[in-house]
Amino acid sequence: MSQKNMHRVKRVLILTITWLVCSCSQNVFDSKKELLAYLQDLENGYVQKKEINGLDFAIMYRPTDLLVQQVINEKTTQMELDSIRSKYGKFIYFNISLSNNGKEVLNSVINRKSDFGGMVNELAFGMGQKVHLISQSRDTIELLDYIYPREYGMGKSTNMMFVYPRNKEFLKNDYFHLTIEDIGLKTGEVGFKIPTKIINQEPKLNL
Template identity: 50%
Template sequence: MFKVKVFIVILTLFFIACNKKSFESSEELLEYLQQPENGYLYSKTINDVDFSILYKPTDLLVDQTLSRVVTKSKVDSLRTKYNEYLYFSLSMSKNNQELLSNVVGNKQRFGAMVNELAFGMEQKVHLYTKQKDTIAMADYIYPRVYGMSGATTILFVYPRDERLTNTEVMTLTIEDLGFYTGEVKFKIPTKIINNEPGIKF
């Protein structure tokens, strides 16, 4: 009986591996990810604020780090490094502008929002499992673009916790950032993690 179970697990992993999509370049992969029907991009608009969540597979991070000289050992090393985490890119905009551009006339609100975006987002964004287990944020990156972008974009990093990969759905929530949106909630199937596409390096 044990041998049968082991065989089924191996067969399942083999099936998943064979069905993973692989692209010739990061541009092709990104184009695939940005098509909502493929399950990696989620968007909604609440009170004129546009929110979108993009899950970034490991190979996108690998490609951004690789130098011009690409070797199998370097790719494997970077994949091992980045595969320890999950990466979600959150984009928020109002009137096709980044959030700060919408409060620039109010010095107090502007200063408070700069501080919140730079240092307080781990208190505002939460990821948890179907069983309501909260996954602690590992890090986040908020690049200041000084009004040069049409959206506020932040990269959130979470550990690749087995509680996520062993459940069907994960939920990412964003608390109200002062634009009267209430809590914004995205339900994301975990199959996108277990079967994420890659790049043919």
């Protein structure tokens, strides 16, 4: 074999190995159940938990494909799927849950009617001013939306989803800070350090 051909073969081998390594590093799951199990494993970095003054805080980064799966069906074409992924991929999503002894905050912590009404109002309308996503360069990232579904005591935690723009410049940094101000439960401000790699390398579903 000529030296030129040997260089060509070597180059092909290097490209093949690189492709295999990259493919193996991508986490693609066949079901939502498998993906959620991966996300909920604390070692993978997608969930962080803290207990402050008897209140349990948990945050989870929610990969794009979990939202995409909710709006597609067996009739969705590949072109439509790509378009939906592109649409939802413009944003990043965080779930925040609060609980006390395995119960929703409203049902486990608040006793007086006046406190209950104030907390309902805070959770439904005030959390946009209480939760902050801050870049490594100390820029506060604009909150685009948050969702608080009332579960009326049927859930094990109070859950909310926060939506932010997927800013490519901020994602070049190593981490974000997510902070939650005290919402009247004597916890003080609670902070989490979120590595950007979990967003840049977010797992996908085999849709």
